[in-house]
Amino acid sequence: MKGFVVAGTGSGVGKTSITTGLMHILSKKMKVQGFKVGPDFIDPMYHKAATGRYSRNLDTFMMSHDTISNLAHYASQDSDISIVEGVRGLYEGSTGLGEEGSTAEVAKTLGLPVILVVNARSLTRSAAAIIQGFKAFDKEVNIAGVILNQVSGDQHERKLREAVTHHTDVKILGVVRRTPQLKMKERYLGLDTVTHLSKEVASDLEDMLCDVDIDALNEISAGTENEGRCPYIRRKLGLKAAIPMDDAYCFYYRENIECMMASGMDIEYFSPLKGDPLPNADIYYIGGGYPELYLDSINENQDFLQGLKNVSDEGKIVIGECGGLMTLCSSMTDKDGKEYKGAGVFDARAEMVGVRHGPSYVIAQPNDLNPLFAESVRGHEFHYSHVIPGKNVRFGFDMGRGEGIINKMDGMISRNSLGTYTHQHALSVKDWMGKISEL
16 A cells, blocks of 8 residues: 555645545646545545545544555555555544544554645745644654645745754645635535535646656555455345435445445435435445535425435334434524424424534443444544434434433434434444344
8 A cells, every 4th residue: 555644734734635635646647545534525526526436534533553454455445556645634533632533643553655735825934833842742643745835936845845844854745826826615514515626626636746756656665565355244134225416415434334335235326405205225324424405396296205204114224313313303403594394203392593512432232222233333423413312212322422412312213114323334343234144
């Protein structure tokens, strides 16, 4: 596995734009495998748009070091180079004291060099001090190069190069000018969803990175040799799973879907926003996304909503995560207070309250009532909604870490349906589909 990690000195320094640009440029000549550190759904969409390959999340809170190493090598088997986009600052983790969940930990686990992105706006010698400090903080992290962002002009670049070259031994791989600067659109939960890079965006990315030494990046790339084995338990269940995939429902860990496929499930994607009816299937996996922005369209598709209620009443398996959980409630209320009818699988109201919860890591522990999952699973929760359950609602998860729906409980259950705020990660457990395969 040959590659490198793109890390930042903090959030907002340009990691996603630079990483996506590098992936796009390198993909013209080779097969590029993308990765994202941490529990993120949007950045991997940009990676896939740039490379044509599914990007993977690497998170040391949700997965063991061995699992991360194996997954990275497994996903990179037929690629020429792997690029890992970091999360927040290089050393930020799940606590203030340890490295768990940090970009640095993933870089060390994979044995990959780090390319540090520094926002050099209004900096010269201070940029050198920042780079030297990051390099000295953990000598096991190989900071092999730096990209200086927000450089205002030739004079600024000259002073930066003098300072960094004189005070550090870190190679400057290039600079990114303040203009032209790609400005990716933002939503209140992060960057816009994306399925492809337009010609305009692709051209902007290339212009933005015109002063970055791509050949030097290739030379710096390193890694470890490991073929990688299939990380899932294989079965031949012969079942069909239906998964909505559009702007309303698009937040899925790729590993979860592959885990279902490895268990012998054929996957059918559909789009409730386009008016697609609910497919005939054995299992329905309704992921998160932005359903609250499309409640008019979702409400018009009663075949989808009523269909979910019908299959749930029949005892078929229905899994709803975050936005999927909201959809399975009796009603959904948007940020303006307008109420819409939900699928009614659960006696609960979902309301947009405008208060951000998360992103936070969670540990969800199944109890005896849980019809679908038997192992303590790790994941994350991140939402602006609040679910108010009815008096007789039962829950299938007790939260070892995280808030869940209410009173440290998550996973509302009805027959074989389960709705949760937890975005579960299949590779945080030995056999995510184990109990489901026995139903």
